[in-house]
Every structure is written in C-alpha cells, then in structure tokens.
Amino acid sequence: MTASLSDSYAYCQHLAKQTAGNFYYSFLALRREQFQAMCVLYAYMRTVDDLGDHPQRLPEERAASLKQWRCELERVLTYQAHSEGLPFDPCFPALLDIIRRYEIPQRYFFDVITGVESDLEPVTYETFDALTDYCYHVAGVVGLCCIHIWGFHDERAFDAGIECGLAFQMTNILRDLSEDIELGRVYLPLEDLDRFDYTPDDIQARNYDQRFRSLMQFEVQRTKEFYQNSERLLDFISPAGQGILKAMYRIYGGILSEIERMEYDVYSSRAGLPKWRKLLIAGEAIVASRWNSSRSAR
CATH class of the missing domain: 1.10.600.10 (Farnesyl Diphosphate Synthase)
Structure with missing residues (x-):
C-alpha cells in the first residue's frame, strides 16, 4: 500500500x-x-x-x-x-x-x-571526539534538517546547528545515565571516567560520591559551553526558527539546570521539567511568533 x-x-x-x-x-x-x-x-x-x-x-x-x-x-x-x-x-x-x-x-x-x-549493541566511547561523532549522527543531523525547514541566511548556521544538537544530546546523556547502563550503553567517554577515577562498574552500581559529582560537574560545564557557543545559530536563522529554537533551549537548558539543582544525583530521580512549564514555554513561543508575524505584516 x-x-x-x-x-x-x-x-x-x-x-x-x-x-x-x-x-x-x-x-x-x-x-x-x-x-x-x-x-x-x-x-x-x-x-x-x-x-x-x-x-x-x-x-x-x-x-x-x-x-x-x-x-x-x-x-x-x-x-x-x-x-x-x-x-x-x-x-x-x-x-x-x-x-x-x-x-x-x-x-x-x-x-x-x-x-x-x-x-x-552495548557501546562505550574511548574519547570525547568519538562521542561527538555519535552525537552528530543522532542529533546534529536533526539540527541541520531543522535549519533547512526554518530557513537560514548564513552557512555558519551549519556548524552552529551541529553544536546545538551536541548540547541537546549531551543533556539527554547526562539525564539518562542510569537508564542507559541497563542497556549496556556508557556514553560518557572512558577518558573522562579515568580522569575522575570513576568506572562503568561504578555507574552500574550507582555509586554517588565525590568522584561522580566531580565528573558530572565537568560534563555539565562542558555542555553549558556548547549551549553558549551554539546560541550564535539564532543570528543565522529566520525569526520563526528563532522562536522555536529559544523554546528548545529553555526546555533542554532547564533539564541541565535541574541536574545541577539535584547536585548531579541522576541515579535517584530523573531530571526534567514539569509539564505545565513545558507547555508555558511552548505557549510563549507561539505568542511571540504570532506577534512578530503581525508586526512584519504591517
């Protein structure tokens, strides 16, 4: 059919x-x-x-x-x-x-x-470069598709779109650490785990200690930098695209902030935003888009 x-x-x-x-x-x-x-x-x-x-x-x-x-x-x-x-x-x-x-x-x-x-199959990544390649395939390309749909006026949007996808995917990885280990997936680079004397077995055992907090603080800070660097994408896309991208930044960035608020204890509970807040963010994006459209039509 x-x-x-x-x-x-x-x-x-x-x-x-x-x-x-x-x-x-x-x-x-x-x-x-x-x-x-x-x-x-x-x-x-x-x-x-x-x-x-x-x-x-x-x-x-x-x-x-x-x-x-x-x-x-x-x-x-x-x-x-x-x-x-x-x-x-x-x-x-x-x-x-x-x-x-x-x-x-x-x-x-x-x-x-x-x-x-x-x-x-169960996966591990030796280096952050290897993880970045994975993030490109599952998230970066989504960002590239989006900017074509939204409209862009500068080819610098491509690199920024990939980095935006990396920021979002890293947020997912940090949030889902406990669930992914059950599937045999350790996305955090082994070089990062070694740096803080933490192991995949520690993740499996949900060892929440200073080693883990230091590791997560390092990963969160790096992810924040990806958010900040990718914000230049807003300068390269259409006003309509800017509205939805800002909403996505607020949702994913809010999850990252929640991980910090929880003192990185993603083992005990899943970081996320309440439904009402996500609906509010979506509603504000719609209102802003309609307002901008009405102004441009004058």
Whole structure:
C-alpha cells in the first residue's frame, strides 16, 4: 500500500501529536507549511529510533529492520515514489516532499540510521571526539534538517546547528545515565571516567560520591559551553526558527539546570521539567511568533 501525499502528512502530524509531547505545541509557532514539515521530520526520526530501540526484539531483528528501512529509503529516493505499488512507510511521501521543498540533503536521513545502528549493541566511547561523532549522527543531523525547514541566511548556521544538537544530546546523556547502563550503553567517554577515577562498574552500581559529582560537574560545564557557543545559530536563522529554537533551549537548558539543582544525583530521580512549564514555554513561543508575524505584516 502507498499513501497519498495528504494522507502522509496527516499520518505524520498524528504521530507527532501523539508522541512528541510538548514539542508538538512548539511546532505551532511556525508557519503552517513549516509546522507540517517539522511533524514529518519528527515522524521519520521517531520511527527510525523505535526500530532500533524496540525492547521486545532481539538486536539482530532490530538490525534487520533498520537495514530494510535503509533499503526502502534508498528505493523511494531513487524512484521518487512514482512506481506503482512500491512499498514504503506512510511517512515517505511527505518526507520526499519536504526534502524537495526545503532542499534538505538526503544524506542526513541515512546518517540518522547509522547513528541508531550504533546503539544496537552495548557501546562505550574511548574519547570525547568519538562521542561527538555519535552525537552528530543522532542529533546534529536533526539540527541541520531543522535549519533547512526554518530557513537560514548564513552557512555558519551549519556548524552552529551541529553544536546545538551536541548540547541537546549531551543533556539527554547526562539525564539518562542510569537508564542507559541497563542497556549496556556508557556514553560518557572512558577518558573522562579515568580522569575522575570513576568506572562503568561504578555507574552500574550507582555509586554517588565525590568522584561522580566531580565528573558530572565537568560534563555539565562542558555542555553549558556548547549551549553558549551554539546560541550564535539564532543570528543565522529566520525569526520563526528563532522562536522555536529559544523554546528548545529553555526546555533542554532547564533539564541541565535541574541536574545541577539535584547536585548531579541522576541515579535517584530523573531530571526534567514539569509539564505545565513545558507547555508555558511552548505557549510563549507561539505568542511571540504570532506577534512578530503581525508586526512584519504591517
């Protein structure tokens, strides 16, 4: 079965509304076409992530699913979805449309698959450079897709977008340290653990001590620097994009601040913002966007 373009957009919007949480409402700060494109982007990324993280399936089964997804994406992009009966996911017609409309490089969508594939087996990273490469594949490319949708006027947006994705992904890594170890994943570089005489076994044992606090303080401070450096992205993108990016900074930055407030004890509870606060941030982004649009229309 193939989906019409309108059905594909509707499918992506439904999936985003059901699973994107408060980010879905942040998308509403954009123009209708951009809002739809963000839903498509989210649907694609979410589907790939679910294929790689399905808890009831063996790693080899998930690997086969991702391989099939990569092959389907290649066929769809090659045949441009014009071959009758060509099998593809309901998100693909809309994905093709936004790739053309916003001139998004196709390689970004394959890079994400590569990133998710790297999580199929237990992972460790020896150096921060190696971790940075992983973060590019699962988060940096998302930032690059976003700036194409939002609109940018300076090629310096590319590097800033990658660094923004790194800041967000590092926040996720620090927040989810306790959950990831159960999946055999130690994202913090081993060179950083060695620096503070902390080990993957300490993470497994949830050893919350001064070594751990020093390690986390170091990682949080480094992540803050990525936030600060990537803020230059605001100067390179459209006003509509600035609104949603500011909202994302407030949400992810708020999580990082919560980790600090908890004195880095991510073992005892999961750092996060209350739903009302995330809804407030999304609402403020929408209001600011509408206000800016009305002023520019005068």
